Amino acid sequence: xxxxxxxxxxxxxxxxxxxxxxxDTMNKGIxxxxxxxxxxxxxxxxxxxxxxxxxxDAGGHVMEIPKSKHPDSVYVQDTAYIMAGSGSDWKxxxxxxxxxxxxxxxxxxxxxxxVGSLGIETIKIKGKGTFIEFGDVERVGNTMxxxxxxxxxxxxxMSFMRxxxxxxxxxxxxxxxxxxxxxxxxxxxxxxxxxxxxxxPHLTADIVxxxxxxxxxxxxxxxxxxxxxxxxxxGVVVPKEFQTVYNLALQYYDESxxxxxxxxxxxxLNGSLTCASIxxxxxxxx
Numbered sequence: 678x679x680x681x682x683x684x685x686x687x688x689x690x691x692x693x694x695x696x697x698x699x700x701d702t703m704n705k706g707i708x709x710x711x712x713x714x715x716x717x718x719x720x721x722x723x724x725x726x727x728x729x730x731x732x733x734d735a736g737g738h739v740m741e742i743p744k745s746k747h748p749d750s751v752y753v754q755d756t757a758y759i760m761a762g763s764g765s766d767w768k769x770x771x772x773x774x775x776x777x778x779x780x781x782x783x784x785x786x787x788x789x790x791x792v793g794s795l796g797i798e799t800i801k802i803k804g805k806g807t808f809i810e811f812g813d814v815e816r817v818g819n820t821m822x823x824x825x826x827x828x829x830x831x832x833x834x835m836s837f838m839r840x841x842x843x844x845x846x847x848x849x850x851x852x853x854x855x856x857x858x859x860x861x862x863x864x865x866x867x868x869x870x871x872x873x874x875x876x877x878p879h880l881t882a883d884i885v886x887x888x889x890x891x892x893x894x895x896x897x898x899x900x901x902x903x904x905x906x907x908x909x910x911x912g913v914v915v916p917k918e919f920q921t922v923y924n925l926a927l928q929y930y931d932e933s934x935x936x937x938x939x940x941x942x943x944x945x946l947n948g949s950l951t952c953a954s955i956x957x958x959x960x961x962x963x
Contacts, residue, residue, distance in 0.1 A: 689767075691910035693732050694759075694792075694955040696751045697741040699725050699942075706748035707778060709860050709947040721942035725751065728914075728953060731936035735912030737956070742791050747784050751943075752952040754863070755781060755810035755828070756788040758837070759797065759957035760844050767960045770844050772837060773801045777808035777828030802836050809833030812861030812952060817868070817888050819849040824862030824882070857881040863951050867905050869894070869913060870929050875922070877904035896922070902940075905949035907956070914950055916940045 699721045706716075729739050742753065756774050761767040771792045776782050789799050802809055813824035814837070821841060823834040831853070838851045858879040859865035865880030873892045876884070879901050896904050903919035906926070912934040915922050918941065926935045938950060 688961040689958045690961045691737045691956065691958050693737040693739050693909065694742055694753060694757075695729050695732065695739055695953060696725070696744060696753060698722055698744045699751045700745050700748055702746060702748040703751070703946070704748070706946045707780060708945075712945045714945060716942050716945050724939040724942055725953070728938040728940075728950070731914045731938040732907070732909055732954065735907075735914050735934065735936045736910030740795070742788070745784065745787060747780075749781055749946070750784050750787075752812075752946075752948050753784075753788065753955050754952045755812045755861075756785050757792055757799075757955055758811040758814055758841075759792070759955055760841065761957065761959060767958075768798075769957055769959050770798045770800065772811075772840050772844075773799050774809055774811055775802040775804070775807055775833065776810045777826075777830065777833070778810075781810065781828075800840050802833060802840075804832060804836060806830070807832040807836050809837050810861065812863050813856075815862055815866070816848075817891070819847055820852060820888075821848050821850070822852045822854060822862065822884065824854055824856040826856050826861060828861065854882045854884060856884075860947055861952075864905055864947070864949055866893075867951060868908060869906055869926060870908075873929060875904040875906060875925075877901040880904070894925070902944060902949065905951055907950040907954065909956065912936060914938050916950060 703716050732739050757771050759769050759771045773789045793799050808830050810828040813826050813829040815822045834853050858881045865877040868874050876893050876895045878898050900919050900921050903916045903922035907914040914936045915926050917937040917939045
């Protein structure tokens with residue numbers, strides 16, 4: 678029972694958009710990792726299924742986007758950023774990317790169409806020379822950090838800022854940061870908990886100053902890939918191949934809340950856990 682005058686917390690559900698399966702063309706994907714071996718498509722498909730199950734086990738509601746023909750299409754994070762609006766109904770609104778890599782731009786139309794089919798309003802980032810991929814966006818409390826990278830430029834960041842500020846006035850500040858050493862901002866740093874961040878030693882940026890008061894754990898180079906973890910509804914998904922990071926997660930979560938997902942094939946294309954999903958929260962509705 679809620680006491681008189683006490684504000685009742687809204688009942689929220691964590692939703693996660695994930696592709697139904699990896700594309701048959703995956704071996705034609707962008708090889709930013711520098712690795713040249715072929716992706717084992719059957720193994721990649723099994724690992725992707727395990728990834729979806731790990732999200733479910735961590736407490737996320739998985740919604741499947743149809744399989745695509747585009748080689749990098751499994752990495753949906755870059756294509757859309759879904760935010761809760763400022764109204765009392767937490768109505769979600771999706772900002773659709775204009776990717777910096779021209780090959781990725783072929784994906785955004787089908788993402789926009791699918792998100793729209795869910796009844797979610799969509800806003801497209803437009804403008805010649807205006808590029809952003811949402812692997813470069815990290816929200817920390819009421820601050821939004823945007824990485825300026827090979828895939829996201831200043832014009833794209835500014836366009837996103839305008840839309841995000843309009844959708845959610847609770848965002849009090851935006852920080853633009855040049856990043857090097859990793860593909861995207863979230864490739865090099867993600868939150869393990871609300872108060873603890875994992876950082877790749879390869880990430881070169883002054884991110885720490887923007888998360889004052891948070892604990893930042895810089896991983897050993899052999900565990901650098903695992904700086905990218907996926908928080909879901911009070912749980913966390915970590916890459917299965919990195920026992921050190923799994924053990925670290927157990928220091929902050931009950932064992933049942935730490936789920937592992939295999940990533941041996943997505944690593945070949947420099948794909949990480951957050952890359953393959955779009956996560957947002959909205960009010961639980963009947």
